[in-house]
């Protein structure tokens with residue numbers, strides 16, 4: 001056993017939602033581990049993404065590491081295929097996919113409109129599936145690859161005002177198991193990471209409410225929020241050869257929330 005097994009030297013990794021709070025930490029972690037990173041995100045995030053590509057390469061400190069911005073809306077199926085083709089053309093065949101892009105529209109269940117439901121399910125579940133399918137078919141053909149989906153602790157427990165989000169994340173959890181079973185014989189591993197609350201643009205409004213924040217901290221046995229780096233570490237581990245025996249797993253990076 002060597003620490004080399006936790007590295008991804010020369011591998012090509014795609015991170016969706018790569019300019020977000022968690023995605024940017026993943027992009028940095030992957031580049032630091034030696035991977036070439038495709039930062040996939042909405043076209044509107046181009047400026048942030050281009051800045052981030054420069055930062056991750058610089059921080060990686062290795063002359064060979066490359067990072068590119070790939071415009072991608074995960075709800076656009078033709079666009080997903082075009083994005084993967086761009087990665088193949090500019091970096092090479094993808095070895096790792098992190099299906100991380102996600103949104104939330106917190107609302108009481110009685111107020112959830114059809115368009116809210118459809119938007120959350122389209123990005124958080126349908127988008128994850130079709131990104132996995134587009135990259136997974138190439139990995140299956142090559143006989144190797146590692147996919148990490150980003151679920152949530154809300155994929156295994158309920159949380160108020162998140163009917164669509166919890167439904168989508170529970171879907172991601174079980175989708176991950178199905179893909180793991182279907183693709184295991186082809187050498188492709190598929191796992192999920194389920195974070196607890198991390199302070200990112202996604203959760204900022206929720207965490208700005210002192211009563212809710214206090215309640216959240218009370219439910220986390222470790223007594224603090226997660227950090228984006230801690231989530232990225234869990235993702236990097238599952239993506240790496242160090243996790244070679246692990247597929248179909250749901251790794252909860254939740255500070256112990258679901259252990260209660």
Ligand SMILES: NC(=O)c1ccc[n+]([C@@H]2O[C@H](COP(=O)([O-])OP(=O)(O)OC[C@H]3O[C@@H](n4cnc5c(N)ncnc54)[C@H](O)[C@@H]3O)[C@@H](O)[C@H]2O)c1
Nearest residue numbers: 017019020021022073074100101102152195197198200202
């Ligand atoms: N922050 C948390 O506490 C937390 C906890 C559990 C799970 N998660 C999950 O982690 C993932 C990342 O969350 P985050 O906290 O970094 O959120 P974030 O809002 O900071 O980042 C989300 C990213 O997804 C991108 N995105 C949104 N819609 C997209 C689309 N249609 N196509 C492509 N990209 C799109 C955004 O541009 C953004 O870069 C999400 O799946 C989220 O559900 C977050």
